Amino acid sequence: xxxxxxxxxxxxxxxxxxxxxxxxxxxxxxxxxxxxxxxxxxxxxxxxxxxxxxxxxxxxxxxxxxxxxxxxxxxxxxxxxxxxxxxxxxxxxxxxxxxxxxxxxxxxxxxxxxxxxxxxxxxxxxxxxxxxxxxxxxxxxxxxxxxxxxxxxxxxxxxxxxxxxxxxxxxxxxxxxxxxxxxxxxxxxxxxxxxxxxxxxxxxxxxxxxxxxxxxxxxxxxxxxxxxxxxxxxxxxxxxxxxxxxxxxxxxxxxxxxxxxxxxxxxxxxxxxxxxxxxxxxxxxxxxxxxxxxxxxxxxx
Numbered sequence: 001x002x003x004x005x006x007x008x009x010x011x012x013x014x015x016x017x018x019x020x021x022x023x024x025x026x027x028x029x030x031x032x033x034x035x036x037x038x039x040x041x042x043x044x045x046x047x048x049x050x051x052x053x054x055x056x057x058x059x060x061x062x063x064x065x066x067x068x069x070x071x072x073x074x075x076x077x078x079x080x081x082x083x084x085x086x087x088x089x090x091x092x093x094x095x096x097x098x099x100x101x102x103x104x105x106x107x108x109x110x111x112x113x114x115x116x117x118x119x120x121x122x123x124x125x126x127x128x129x130x131x132x133x134x135x136x137x138x139x140x141x142x143x144x145x146x147x148x149x150x151x152x153x154x155x156x157x158x159x160x161x162x163x164x165x166x167x168x169x170x171x172x173x174x175x176x177x178x179x180x181x182x183x184x185x186x187x188x189x190x191x192x193x194x195x196x197x198x199x200x201x202x203x204x205x206x207x208x209x210x211x212x213x214x215x216x217x218x219x220x221x222x223x224x225x226x227x228x229x230x231x232x233x234x235x236x237x238x239x240x241x242x243x244x245x246x247x248x249x250x251x252x253x254x255x256x257x258x259x260x261x262x263x264x265x266x267x268x269x270x271x272x273x274x275x276x277x278x279x280x281x282x283x284x285x286x287x288x289x290x291x292x293x294x295x296x297x298x299x300x301x
Contacts, residue, residue: 001057003031006045006071007089008063009038019062019105023087027060030113042070049074058083060112062105064090068131069274072122075292076129085112085295095131095274097203098196098210099296112295119290120210123195125283130273132196132210134285136265137220138170138189138238139200140272170231172222175265179217179258186254189234190220193261193285194246202242213289216246217261219254261285 005027007020020036027034035056039045049059049071059082061071068086075082087108088096095101099120102108123130170189177184177191194205194216205216218241222234237252246255263283271278 001031002033002055003027003035003058003060004048004052004056005034005036006048006059006061006063006067007038007087008045008067009040023060023062023105023109026109026113030115031058045070046073046077050077053078053080053082056082058085058112060085060087062087062089064088065092065094065132065275066090068095069129069276072129072131072274072292076122076124076288081293083117083293083295087112092201092275094133094196094198094201097198097201098132098208099294101296111297114295114298116295116298117293118211118296120292120294120296121195121213122210122288122291123193123215124286124288125193125271125273126279128273128278129288130193130195130278132194132274133199133272134193134278134283135199135272136191136269137173138234140190140270170222170226170234172224172226173266173269174224175219175263177217177219177254177256177264178262179256179260182256184217184219184254184256186219186221187224188219189222190238191263192216192218194218195287200242203245204242205246207245207247211290213287214257214259215261215285215287216257217255218246221252221254259287259289 005024024034024036037048053075061067086101087105088103089105093103096103123134125134172187172189175188175191194208195210197203197205197208208216220234220237223230241253265282267281270280
């Protein structure tokens with residue numbers, strides 16, 4: 001067996017770099033050969049995984065949700081099927097929440113060494129991939145526009161500050177979603193395609209699963225030219241969605257669950273994939289059942 005260990009030294013608050021030696025030693029005891037690579041530029045991890053995934057039994061990586069997304073892109077583009085070990089080290093770690101992976105790096109490492117893997121769904125959005133969410137609209141840009149130094153200093157609070165600073169105008173855009181013979185059509189300030197249970201550290205999709213072959217879509221309705229009270233109502237609706245969850249009824253949120261979605265919207269709409277900037281404009285969203293194998297806790301744990 002052999003293993004590729006990748007990590008982003010600036011994820012979270014720089015703790016992963018201090019643990020590198022211990023992680024490599026422990027992985028060596030399980031896999032024998034361990035090749036190590038620290039990445040320093042966006043897209044670098046995707047390139048490394050795409051080029052080398054077929055050579056390794058397992059790819060272990062440490063970082064945040066964006067790191068998981070980069071590895072996912074590389075694995076799916078390579079066509080390979082290595083075992084994936086995730087050591088959470090980011091600001092929010094939504095994938096870890098959804099898969100019950102311990103957020104403590106040492107406990108996550110012990111989980112990987114325990115050897116239990118399961119097949120997990122992911123999303124394909126046009127020709128890109130997302131693990132737990134594809135989203136557009138209010139607050140979604142904050143995850144990739146917040147400076148790293150602020151994230152390191154303030155943690156998830158930095159996202160909230162950035163989101164309020166950039167999104168108080170609440171841009172409105174048209175959205176039409178076709179799925180399972182249904183059509184959702186409205187102007188909106190936020191749309192979410194949810195594969196996981198957690199977004200922004202909040203369990204807004206508590207009944208969701210990464211192993212059921214479907215994703216949940218939530219679309220927050222808004223008037224095309226809202227005034228103050230309409231904007232306030234949309235803000236309340238978004239807060240309600242995140243605090244009380246996808247399944248909570250409400251006339252201002254349109255919902256549908258499916259494995260395939262066709263989405264029409266403006267070309268200017270920017271999509272967020274797992275906290276990273278994705279494509280723009282209309283998209284097709286497909287759930288890929290069991291596409292990746294991940295070290296997770298066994299159901300008995």
